[in-house]
Amino acid sequence: MESRAQPVLVVAAAIVDDLDAPRELLAARRRTPARLAGRWEFPGGKVEDGESAREALHRELDEELGVRVRLGAELPGPDDGVWVLSERHVMRLWLAVVVDGTPTPLIEHDELRWLSADEWPGVPWLDGDLQILDALGDVVGLPVTSRAATVRKGPGGV
Numbered sequence: 001m002e003s004r005a006q007p008v009l010v011v012a013a014a015i016v017d018d019l020d021a022p023r024e025l026l027a028a029r030r031r032t033p034a035r036l037a038g039r040w041e042f043p044g045g046k047v048e049d050g051e052s053a054r055e056a057l058h059r060e061l062d063e064e065l066g067v068r069v070r071l072g073a074e075l076p077g078p079d080d081g082v083w084v085l086s087e088r089h090v091m092r093l094w095l096a097v098v099v100d101g102t103p104t105p106l107i108e109h110d111e112l113r114w115l116s117a118d119e120w121p122g123v124p125w126l127d128g129d130l131q132i133l134d135a136l137g138d139v140v141g142l143p144v145t146s147r148a149a150t151v152r153k154g155p156g157g158v
């Protein structure tokens with residue numbers, strides 16, 4: 001078969017309580033589609049035609065959580081700046097804080113939870129996000145005490 005086109009770009013936010021001194025991260029549990037239901041992720045979604053990555057992220061966070069955010073630094077991934085999630089998806093991720101609204105699971109999620117770093121390993125993240133949590137803990141200096149024991153790299157990739 002012919003090889004597929006370029007991977008789809010997903011944008012997402014590591015929403016924290018404070019950009020300068022983060023203590024908690026907002027994790028979102030997927031409700032849909034069925035194959036992802038129950039897994040936790042960074043809220044966000046696919047960039048649509050004609051949108052910049054940041055525009056798409058603001059739109060997704062408004063649609064999914066009903067919030068406006070201020071973006072902080074991007075957490076660049078190891079593959080040309082992006083995080084490879086699967087053969088079909090790559091992701092860019094920014095730190096963010098909520099500036100308006102209360103995060104509410106409106107469409108794709110059925111639960112949101114503010115997690116301190118030692119709670120991150122306690123929920124089942126999407127496989128591709130584990131590498132990101134690892135890096136996020138290092139970058140923001142969060143003490144992810146049990147990270148090493150539970151955050152695993154999936155076999156054959158993410």
Ligand SMILES: Nc1nc2c([nH]c(=O)n2[C@H]2C[C@H](O)[C@@H](COP(=O)(O)OP(=O)(O)OP(=O)(O)O)O2)c(=O)[nH]1
Pocket residue numbers: 010011012036040041042043044045046047060085089108126127128129
């Ligand atoms: N939003 C998000 N998607 C992730 C993460 N980790 C991960 O593997 N993914 C995958 C799940 C999906 O296959 C894909 C993102 O698709 P999505 O369903 O969130 O995108 P979308 O909101 O634009 O949805 P749709 O319009 O296509 O229904 O990336 C993550 O942390 N956040």
